[in-house]
Amino acid sequence: MTTPDPQYKEHVHRSAAAIVGGVLLLGIALWLGVDAVVAGKGSTPWRALAALLLVVPLVTAFTLRPAVFVGQDRLRVRNPFRIVLLPWGQIETLRSGYSNEALTKSGAKFQLWAIPVSLRARNKAARREARRVAQGGGPVGGSGGSGAFGGSGRGAVSDGPVRAESDQVMDQLRELHEARGAAESAQGEVVVRWAYEILGPAVAGGVLLVILLVVG
Incomplete structure (x- = not known):
């Protein structure tokens, strides 16, 4: 009789400093942008709206969005512009240097934005x-x-x-990788999805802002 694998409750790692900074930056951007829309003259309100459409997604992407979801069978990495599903069996190593990274057996490298090195x-x-x-x-x-x-x-x-603290987190991830890397349920393919919900508005805002600046 085989003993089932112990259940591991998924948890998430995020950077509190990035979240606080993101909230402050978004507050300032919205304050300035709304003021320009309400009090601006001529094309200024439209430029302000285009700038907000560009800035808000980018600030959100680099501050509020990054997260690392740690599960029993896989690591789900939510970076500014991508979501990466990494089964433990596909991870070759977890490396710490000037940034924390997951390297796959195929040679791909993915930075863990939510666990910044200090x-x-x-x-x-x-x-x-x-x-x-x-x-x-x-x-x-x-x-x-x-x-x-x-x-x-x-x-x-x-x-x-x-x-x-970030090194402690990486040590924990390495321990889990070592424990679960050979598990049957922790195998599979690496899946990468682009964050079009971030890229779309940011590109649209940038193009619109350039057009408005050129047209005057």
Whole structure:
């Protein structure tokens, strides 16, 4: 009798800093745009509408949209202009450098926009790790916990190396990849879909804005 695979509840990683920045940028854009539409003269209101049609989708794409959905059988990556379905069995490795990336067995590379690398956070973690080692390698508080990337909040005290939060997330993804990569249900093809709901309005807004600027 075979034992069924344990169920893994899907969870999502997003950048809280990007979301806050996106909300602020959208607020400013809408404030300026609506003011130009209401108080503008001549072709100014139309230019403002075209600019909003261009700017709002782009700001949304790079701030509010990115997310990484982690499931038992696959990784679903929602980047600014694409959605990528990556079965664990198709992933060759998860790499961290100046950005976090998933590399497939076919050689394709997909950046994980929702899990940005912070060199400042890495340097801070390295300093804390150096202090921990200098103090005898005892437990350090605060290396766990919930944060911008949706951590589980367990283990506020850790006796392992101090790591930046995005690096902790990548470690968790690597562990899940190692555990599920050979599972039958985690096989399949990599699927890439373009985000036409973002690209369409942005292209339309850009073309309309250029026409209005040329026509005057």
